[in-house]
Amino acid sequence: MKRYAPVQGVLALCILMSLFGLPFLRFAPNRLLTGEGLSWWQAPLGPGHWACVLPLGWLLSARWPGNRFARGADMLVAVLWLLLLPWLAGTTARQWVPDADSLARVSLGAGFWLSWGLAALLLSERLREAGWPLWRRGLIWGATILLLVGEGLVGALDDLSLLREYGNHQDAFELAFGQHIRLVVFSVLPAVVLGALLGMAAARHNRLQGPLFAVLNLIQTLPSIALFGLLLAPLAWLGERLPASGIAGIGMAPALLALMLYSLLPITRGTLAGLQQVPAAAVDAARGMGMSPRQILWRVELPLALPVFLAGVRITAVQAVGLAVVAALIGAGGFGTIMFQGLSGSALDLVLLGVIPVVAMAIAVDLLFKLISAGVARHD
Amino acid sequence: MIDISQVSKTFGSAGPAVDDLSLHIATGEFVVLIGASGSGKSTTLRMINRLVEPDRGSIRFAGVDIRQIKPEALRRRMGYAIQSTGLFPHWTVAQNIATVPQLLKWSKARVADRIDELLTLLHLDPDAFRGRYPHQLSGGQQQRVGVARALAADPDVLLMDEPFGALDPVTRATLQAELLRIHALSGKTVVLVTHDIDEALQLGSRIVLMNHGRIVQQGRPIDLLRHPANTFVHDFVGRTEIGIRLLALDRVASRLRPGERAAGEPISAELSLREALSAFVARRVDRLPVVDEQGRPAGALCFDDLLER
Structure with missing residues (x-):
């Protein structure tokens, strides 16, 4: 029996080290300057300084790796930590920039990000160990995120630079949110339909596989910027011919088309792989018992191919959430717009305002499809 | 029941898989097609339910040329069991057995009754096995379900392609005995393919020994053992073991x-x-x-x- 959980111990130590060794917050006279770091002790957290004893609990509980009580306590402390840290940062920011109109900014420092992110890792590790079903883990994460959003809604985080940026760009943020979702949904959805059909065709006709995957692989290797460039001319030409269609060389049309083309390979491959792993004996038996080709497809092949197919769709959707960022370069909008704006203005918090929702969306999409897969998984 | 006359089938550029083969199978017979791999025994079986279409010749089923019957309709009238069982992994035992009855649109109650009847016939407790999935069964139990599924719609003919090939000797012997019992009980026509001479001798009321797509010799088990037509048959039925196998009969x-x-x-x-x-x-x-x-x-x-x- 293991006497000590090394991963948990290392994580707890790293959290403590980043908390004390790195600046917890940064104070800058305006948003463009990097500013000076404020360590945990310099930040006027008040009694909040005592929160640093919480990671000691993780160090301690690492002594009993298999203990259910220790695991539960660790999870509770981790959730608490994930909520407490932003709260403390928010109240400190309020004390440093009490005037909402002030140009001065307090942003989250490396110490905050590391000790918060590592705690999230520790929580996910503990949840994984518990061997709970996916929905239960999702529930705990969902509750944590909701409480975090609640902190934001009651105004506890308003004076942090990130939220200041949000306040200043709220309209752009909401617009980007809608655009980003539209980019993902309307590129992945047609790709799922087309990819499934291509995969089914490839499964039926082996000779099709070579040329089909040669083309799809080629598309996948093209950098997204190059693909946008390639689509520019033909779509601009099409837009001129059909002005009513709203198609143009830049904007939504080429972005959707490019994202759809990228999504095609993993979905087609997933469909084909799913159909290929259907036991040949099951198909032979189905035929021998008098199922029609259509019945074999719908009752035997597709249900048995579904798990692999869904895994393909999941990877594709997560990939599309990330790729859609680049679509901002050709004016299709999305969170990329905010991110690139921040990059060009060297405003780190604006970049984060674009990146954080993309990461959150990717995780949410991943979780959603994992839940769907678990729902259709073979009964054990 | 089944009349195969002058049937040939060639796959690709290799020699014919089945070469001008004629075979009459009477109602209630238990015919075993035996031969080495590539002798054409499986192809012959698969031509009976039109999984393979012959290049030449004709096959009649209950007096009707099978080309006149829709393949799906023909297959639903013949039970079909194969070596790797081919059970549908995403369906329960009950759903698997109900495959053909459902295709034939039997009523729910009739299907449920039939499932229990067949599970009992094959010595599987209906209450315990109905709701299980194939991967929760042992190899022998899976093959029992495979046989039950083949029998489900009470077909006139049972086609079996090495059904017990993947089982251990003890389970195989038990299932062979079960099959003989079911055959005696139901009087169904059975066509079974195997490469195991002991299985053929034990099960068949008639053995058809094939080589290179042709019938080398056919007859009762004792005929093949006592009067092998040539050295090939002599070798196949076991040369030094012939005496032992005669005793087994x-x-x-x-x-x-x-x-x-x-x-x-x-x-x-x-x-x-x-x-x-x-x-x-x-x-x-x-x-x-x-x-x-x-x-x-x-x-x-x-x-x-x-x-x-």
Whole structure:
């Protein structure tokens, strides 16, 4: 029996080290300057300084790796930590920039990000160990995120630079949110339909596989910027011919088309792989018992191919959430717009305002499809 | 029941898989097609339910040319069981057995009754097995379900392609006995493909030995053992083992000396002579007491009696 959980111990130590060794917050006279770091002790957290004893609990509980009580306590402390840290940062920011109109900014420092992110890792590790079903883990994460959003809604985080940026760009943020979702949904959805059909065709006709995957692989290797460039001319030409269609060389049309083309390979491959792993004996038996080709497809092949197919769709959707960022370069909008704006203005918090929702969306999409897969998984 | 006349089939550029083959299978017969791999036995079987279409020749089923019957309709009238069972992994045992009845649009109640009836017939407790998935069953249980599924819609003919090939010897022997019992009970026509000569000798009322797509010899098991047509048949049925296999065809009851007595542990009259030979050698005796099915003394068997008089 293991006497000590090394991963948990290392994580707890790293959290403590980043908390004390790195600046917890940064104070800058305006948003463009990097500013000076404020360590945990310099930040006027008040009694909040005592929160640093919480990671000691993780160090301690690492002594009993298999203990259910220790695991539960660790999870509770981790959730608490994930909520407490932003709260403390928010109240400190309020004390440093009490005037909402002030140009001065307090942003989250490396110490905050590391000790918060590592705690999230520790929580996910503990949840994984518990061997709970996916929905239960999702529930705990969902509750944590909701409480975090609640902190934001009651105004506890308003004076942090990130939220200041949000306040200043709220309209752009909401617009980007809608655009980003539209980019993902309307590129992945047609790709799922087309990819499934291509995969089914490839499964039926082996000779099709070579040329089909040669083309799809080629598309996948093209950098997204190059693909946008390639689509520019033909779509601009099409837009001129059909002005009513709203198609143009830049904007939504080429972005959707490019994202759809990228999504095609993993979905087609997933469909084909799913159909290929259907036991040949099951198909032979189905035929021998008098199922029609259509019945074999719908009752035997597709249900048995579904798990692999869904895994393909999941990877594709997560990939599309990330790729859609680049679509901002050709004016299709999305969170990329905010991110690139921040990059060009060297405003780190604006970049984060674009990146954080993309990461959150990717995780949410991943979780959603994992839940769907678990729902259709073979009964054990 | 099934009339195969002058049928040929060639795949690709290799020689013919089945070459001008004619075979008549009567109602209620248990025909075993046997041969080495590539002898055309499986192709012959698969032509009967149109999984393979012959290049030349015709096959009649119950007097009708099978080309006149829609393949799906034809197949639903013939049970089909294969070596790797081909059970649908995403369906329960009950759903698997219900496959053909559902295709034939039987009522729910009738299907449910049939499932329980078949599970009982194959010695699987309906309440315990109905809701299980194939991966929760042992190999032998899976094949029982496979046979039950083939029997589900009460087909006129049962086509079986090496159904017991992947099972261990003990399970295989049990299922072979089950199949014989079901055949005797239902009087169904069975066409079974195997490459195992012992299985063929035990099961078949007629054995059709094939090589290179042609029939080399056909007849009752005893005909093949006693009068092999050529050295190929002689080799195939086992050369040095022929005597042993002949003994396997007969029961102790047939050579019994009624009323006589012998000392020692009695053997059952239902055993094969092959098993009796084993008992003689193992116990180093030349006389064995025999009891009938109810365990009553029936007589004695002498070592000399193993030879046909």
